[in-house]
Amino acid sequence: MSANKNGDGGWTSFIWNSEKREFLGRTGCSWLKIFIFYVIFYGCLAGIFIGTIQAMLLTLSNYKPKYQDRVAPPGLSHSPQSEKTEISFTIGDASTYDQYVRHINQLLSAYEKELQANNSQFEDCGDQPSTYKPRGELESDYGMRKACRFNKNLLGDCKEGKYGFDDGTPCIIVKLNRIVNFMPRPPTNDSLPEAARPNFQGNLIPIHCTSKREEEAENLGPVEYYGMGAGFPLQYYPYYGKLLQPQYLQPLVAIKFKNITKNFEMRVECKVFGENIYYSEKDRSQGRFDIKFTIKSS
Numbered sequence: 001m002s003a004n005k006n007g008d009g010g011w012t013s014f015i016w017n018s019e020k021r022e023f024l025g026r027t028g029c030s031w032l033k034i035f036i037f038y039v040i041f042y043g044c045l046a047g048i049f050i051g052t053i054q055a056m057l058l059t060l061s062n063y064k065p066k067y068q069d070r071v072a073p074p075g076l077s078h079s080p081q082s083e084k085t086e087i088s089f090t091i092g093d094a095s096t097y098d099q100y101v102r103h104i105n106q107l108l109s110a111y112e113k114e115l116q117a118n119n120s121q122f123e124d125c126g127d128q129p130s131t132y133k134p135r136g137e138l139e140s141d142y143g144m145r146k147a148c149r150f151n152k153n154l155l156g157d158c159k160e161g162k163y164g165f166d167d168g169t170p171c172i173i174v175k176l177n178r179i180v181n182f183m184p185r186p187p188t189n190d191s192l193p194e195a196a197r198p199n200f201q202g203n204l205i206p207i208h209c210t211s212k213r214e215e216e217a218e219n220l221g222p223v224e225y226y227g228m229g230a231g232f233p234l235q236y237y238p239y240y241g242k243l244l245q246p247q248y249l250q251p252l253v254a255i256k257f258k259n260i261t262k263n264f265e266m267r268v269e270c271k272v273f274g275e276n277i278y279y280s281e282k283d284r285s286q287g288r289f290d291i292k293f294t295i296k297s298s
Ligand SMILES: *[C@@H]1O[C@H](CO)[C@@H](O)[C@H](O)[C@H]1NC(C)=O
Pocket: 118, 119, 120, 121
């Protein structure tokens, strides 16, 4: 009996012992000391945490990624992009190529002349390939940098309309992915395939498309390149990044396949050439891409 009574009294008096003025077995003064201890303890932890983050941020640049090795060689992307990079359509049946036309329309809408009108954001960089156009160090105080205009009319037969899909001579539009501070170097003459040499005039990263399988080369037919030369002109480099050059436009190249054999699965490989442009077996979009055309005659 008495044990039971003691047990009950033990619980309530543990929570609040009015005799000793203790709450949960400690006096107010003791609780205050514990509280102060933990405030200081966690304060120090937070201080160390913030300190290390700050120290790490100091070593980062606002303008340039610290580690760029994974993306250093530029990828090549193209429009229209489709599943398995397969472009398949029927001449004269708009519903089979509408999606491709829309994809290109969307890409080119960023290149409208009106969007490049502001002279404090854009400048003319000529209509022939010329050398790099540096605009000061990344970290200097110049602030925002201008970007070169890119005139859509350079894309010739691929600048508007159905981009050749309606008559079986499709265009694709190609760009080299942006890499901050990257200066692509043109190829020395002999790394360039024989067939691409006539188009090459220096100050340019040339692009060239061939049949993926040599034995199908004659099915590819003539290929026409439009843009500022058949490639990416050097005056559009270096790129200063989203912060300093938000309006930057990549130069475009349009490639028109003028007589691909109809009703045939044509595999094409397009490649850019440059001294610091590499290809990888793992990443097939690095410096090149594959595309498969099936053009059905109506
Ligand atoms: C041109 O660009 C500058 C800088 O971005 C901006 O301050 C200015 O308002 C723009 N002018 C026009 C007419 O949009």
